[in-house]
Amino acid sequence: xxxxxxxxxxxxxxxxxxxxxxxxxxxxxxxxxxxxxxxxxxxxxxxxxxxxxxxxxxxxxxxxxxxxxxxxxxxxxxxxxxxxxxxxxxxxxxxxxxxxxxxxxxxxxxxxxxxxxxxxxxxxxxxxxxxxxxxxxxxxxxxxxxxxxxxxxxxxxxxxxxxxxxxxxxxxxxxxxxxxxxxxxxxxxxxxxxxxxxxxxxxxxxxxxxxxxxxxxxxxxxxxxxxxxxxxxxxxxxxxxxxxxxxxxxxxxxxxx
Numbered sequence: 001x002x003x004x005x006x007x008x009x010x011x012x013x014x015x016x017x018x019x020x021x022x023x024x025x026x027x028x029x030x031x032x033x034x035x036x037x038x039x040x041x042x043x044x045x046x047x048x049x050x051x052x053x054x055x056x057x058x059x060x061x062x063x064x065x066x067x068x069x070x071x072x073x074x075x076x077x078x079x080x081x082x083x084x085x086x087x088x089x090x091x092x093x094x095x096x097x098x099x100x101x102x103x104x105x106x107x108x109x110x111x112x113x114x115x116x117x118x119x120x121x122x123x124x125x126x127x128x129x130x131x132x133x134x135x136x137x138x139x140x141x142x143x144x145x146x147x148x149x150x151x152x153x154x155x156x157x158x159x160x161x162x163x164x165x166x167x168x169x170x171x172x173x174x175x176x177x178x179x180x181x182x183x184x185x186x187x188x189x190x191x192x193x194x195x196x197x198x199x200x201x202x203x204x205x206x207x208x209x210x211x212x213x214x215x216x217x218x219x220x221x222x223x224x225x226x227x228x229x230x231x232x233x234x235x236x237x238x239x240x241x242x243x244x245x246x247x248x249x250x251x252x253x254x255x256x257x
Contacts, residue, residue: 010166011179011213012038013055015046029067032057038183049199051183059176061241072249075180077256079208085127089158090118091254093131094148096164096187098139103214103231105239106165108133113247127254144187145196152203159206162198163246167229168213174231175238178212185209212242
């Protein structure tokens with residue numbers, strides 16, 4: 001397998017050197033929290049887009065559900081505060097993925113648990129929240145970016161939050177890490193199935209991408225020439241629990257004053 005294929009990953013932290021100095025690097029409730037602002041020079045070096053990246057490692061979703069929600073909620077809220085959105089701003093939450101393929105179903109599962117209110121004439125929440133699952137091109141015949149762009153152009157949200165399953169190089173991160181990024185996302189890039197980029201530059205609106213790695217290249221375990229990926233054996237349970245934790249954190253962050 002070529003070097004570029006062996007090194008494929010959606011996780012920015014996996015392209016950092018071991019001794020890299022992060023802006024924030026702390027252990028919180030037993031989880032490893034890192035934050036880094038990637039500038040143009042660093043982006044070129046690690047082959048990721050410019051933006052702010054948050055990584056939460058060693059989440060242990062079976063034992064730390066409350067702590068995960070609390071830390072993730074605080075991270076999303078920190079992003080919202082820095083964005084300084086006015087009250088009653090429109091926020092569109094997008095769940096990418098295929099709900100018929102379990103490791104790729106994170107986005108649709110999260111959307112099923114998001115509390116929307118944009119359709120209500122009056123509500124006490126700080127933001128107007130709507131949600132969307134654009135599905136996958138193999139089912140709709142349309143790029144996710146094109147579907148999302150059409151809605152953005154029509155409804156003009158102030159922020160798009162995108163949730164998607166990711167690929168990682170280090171198999172220990174499968175279902176055990178969370179990445180948040182203002183740099184947007186390239187759906188499928190971690191498995192070399194490149195789709196149109198979803199970012200502020202392409203959509204014309206601020207973007208926060210949230211993802212959990214659910215697959216890893218088989219080369220993490222054995223040296224093979226074939227294009228295979230592996231996923232945890234308890235992926236069904238993991239997706240059910242993790243989607244609930246992500247949705248709860250997003251719901252709470254968007255309600256928080």
